[in-house]
Structures are given as structure tokens and as C-alpha cells.
Amino acid sequence: MVTEMPEIVMPASTRLQIPTDAEDSPTAIRVVSVDFAYDEHHVLHGIDLDVPAKSVTALIGPSGCGKTTLLRCINRMNDLIDGARITSGSIWLGDADINAPEIDVVDLRRRVGMVFQKSNPFPKSIYDNIAYGLRVAGVTKRSSINESVERSLRAAALWDEVKDRLDRSALGLSGGQQQRLCIARALAVQPDVILMDEPCSALDPIATARIEELIQQLKREYTIVIVTHNMQQAGRCSDQTGFFYLGRLIEYGATSKIFSNPSQRQTEDYITGRFG
């Protein structure tokens, strides 16, 4: 099935203002008028969002505003929840409608990796954590796997710390190292997009700084979408920020603009700590 990617008409309040350094970036992810419900409970309403490629997009908002739900829509993680569905609208990864029947969900999740709030390494060796996804993808050649393991661990800024103990259990790593291992695991299958759901919420400031530094390096090659409750983190790491409230995208624009002079009163109240 070949479907034309529709033109997006965004309301003025949510119109994308691409920051200078992302101006020339093509759109990696296009969310078009997405409504989403858990059974009868509608949690997203008419979300329109363009995510520029090779940049970091932060989604912020109070708990329950729908930002994680949207994140999980992008690699169809919500398919795993009974009654959870997109009721209207579409999400495009490049030219592909990710909810089209011909889309292979396993392949989609290879292209759109995810890092969760709590690091979740497999109870296996460091090496096997990275190799797992490759083996699932059908890679059997030992030298290819070795090469990918090293490349992924280097890209996740973890290689120097673990290169001499690749056969040790991943569960013996610190929290920050485990989270970087999970990032390396996502990178091993060479995704286009990495989704991060509060990746630093359980980490100390040093480990958080390492992940943030890593995000800056990874955006040269990957498109990153990060959900965070940490306003300073969104300000430091992201190129674009979207503010969600009660299932709506209230404002989306260049991070520098959102955090210096947001257009919407609700955004201002939230980021300045006046909410509630």
C-alpha cells in the first residue's frame, strides 16, 4: 500500500518553529492529527508534530499529559496494551505510515529504538546484551557481532569502562552504566530514531551528565525524542521542545524560545513552576 504523506496544517499555537541549526533537517517523524485512547479514555487529542532528523526533541509536561503515550506510539509499544489504540490520525517514519498493515512491527522497533526510565539490561553478560538484538535480527557471524558490540559500546561512551569485562554480568554495572548499556543495545541494530523515556530519572548528577553528553554526540547520527520531567535537562539537551497538557500539544518550538519566551500562558506557567 502506497499512501501519500499528507500536508500538515497545524494550529498557530503549535506551529513548529525549527531552530536555526535544524532548519535544513528533513522531517524524521511526522505525527498527524493523532488521537489516542485507552479503551474509552481519550488521552491524546489532535497531536501534530514534526520531528526534524538528527536533532533532539524534548517532550515535557505534567504527569498524565500524554507525552509518554505519544512516545510509545512512535514505535507502537502501545500495541502491547489491550484497548490502547490510535483512534484517528497517523504517524510517519520517513515515508512510511507506521500503522499501515504492511509494516513489520519488529522491523519498526529495530528502526525506532527505545530507552526506558529504569535501565533494563538482560540478566546476561555485557557482550550478550548488545549481541542479543543482532542475533534476533539474524546476524550470526561472530566477527560482525564483535564489531557491532564494540561500535555500539563506543558510541554509547561505555567501551573504555567495560572492554576488559565484556563477559561479566550487565547487572554488575552501575545505574548510569546500565543505562548507557541499554542505549548501546538500542544502537547495535542501527536504528534511525532513539526514543528515551526519562532516561536519567534514576541517575545521579554525574551519570546524568554522561547521558546528556552522549545524547549530544548521538544526535549527529540519530534522531532523538526524549520525555523528561527535568526542565533543565530539556533546556540543556534538546533543540526542540513540545509542551503537553491534558493530552494536547500546547506549544512546540525551538527550545531556546520555549524556555526564554514561550507563546502560551500554560507553557510559561508550567516551566516557571506556577502550575497547579
Place this chain on the structure above:
Amino acid sequence: MMEPARHILANFDEALRALRNSVLMMSGLTERNLNNAMQGLFERDDERCALAIADDEEVDQLEKQIDRDGVDVLLRYQPVASDLRRVVSAIKLNSNLERVADQAVSIGRRVRKLNRHPALAEVKLITPMHVHALAMLRESIDAYAREDVELARTLKGRDKALDELNASVGRELTEKMAHDPQRLRGYLNLMFIARCLERVGDHATNIAEDAVYAVAAEDIRHQHG
């Protein structure tokens, strides 16, 4: 304009309020010092000049206090958006106010020199500049205090008028110097005072620009025409 909602952290509101109050207190002290220096000129009163000079210490201390408080707010609350602009503006206003107080000191010192000699009729040339500069200072602070962007925007044009007054005073006094070299020193002191008032206008303009930035997030500095 709509009053911003309160922060969830009441202490944050309190810290911002305290910072703003300190800036307003600083503006009051600065204006008082300038007024003392100028009245010292008009009334030939060395005592008031001495007050303008001595009270600068109070302004200097308050300047340091406001800077400390501003940095403290940045550290503790990491303000963003309008809160950040308000803190940055307060710190910048603080610096401009301190410089106005320095102008008051300079004026006070010159006036004391002038007062050692017979009164100069040309002092009256300074009056329009004094009125103009003082009005600019008051209104720039008013614009900040009331968050009145429109009033703040008017200050820039008025600074040009003050510059012209200063040029005009300079021309007249230069002419007088040629005719009456005996009073050259006195005329130079008056020119210096006029120059100080012209600088007060510059600081008032800066304050107004910061007031616009604080409220409207607009940088109107270095815009001509």
C-alpha cells in the same frame, strides 16, 4: 496587564519580590543622591554635595547585595522564561542605578569646586537638562516598576533630546569661555556636570530597555531611528 500566577514554591515568589523591592529601594537612594548633588549646585550647598558623595557608599553596598540576591535566585530556583528575564533585568538595572549614583558623586565634587568661587549665572543653562534627565530616570524606573512597556519605549527618543540639550549647553559655554577666559574653569565644571546629566539619560534609557526585555522579551538595544 495580567498578574502572573504564584509559583508552587512560595519562597521563589518571595525571593523575586525581595529582589524587585531591593532594586526599587536602590532607585530611591540613587534618585535622592542625584537630587542632593543638583540641589547642591542650585542652592550652592556643599552640605548636600557631601551627602551625595557620602551616601554613595550605601548605594554601593546595596548594589553588591542585589547582585548576591540575584545570583542566589539563579542558583536556587534556576528561573526560566519571564522569571529569568526579571532576574537578569534586575541585575542589569542595579548596575545602571549604581552608575547614576556615581554620576551624582561626580556632580557633587564638581559643584563643591564651583561653590568655592562666585556664583555663575550660567548655572541656569543646566536646569532644563536636570529636569529632563531626572524625569527620564523617574519614568524609566516607573516603567520597570509598573511593567509599562509603552512608557519604557518612549525613553529612547527622549534621550536624543537630552543629547541635544547637552550639545547646546556645550556650545553656549564654549562661546562664553572665549569671551570670559577668567571663568573658564567654572564653565568647564558646568560642562562636566551637563555631561554627567547626559549620562544619567543614557542609564535611564538602559533601564527602560531592560524593563522592555523583562516584560516583553524584546531586545530593543542598539535600534536606531
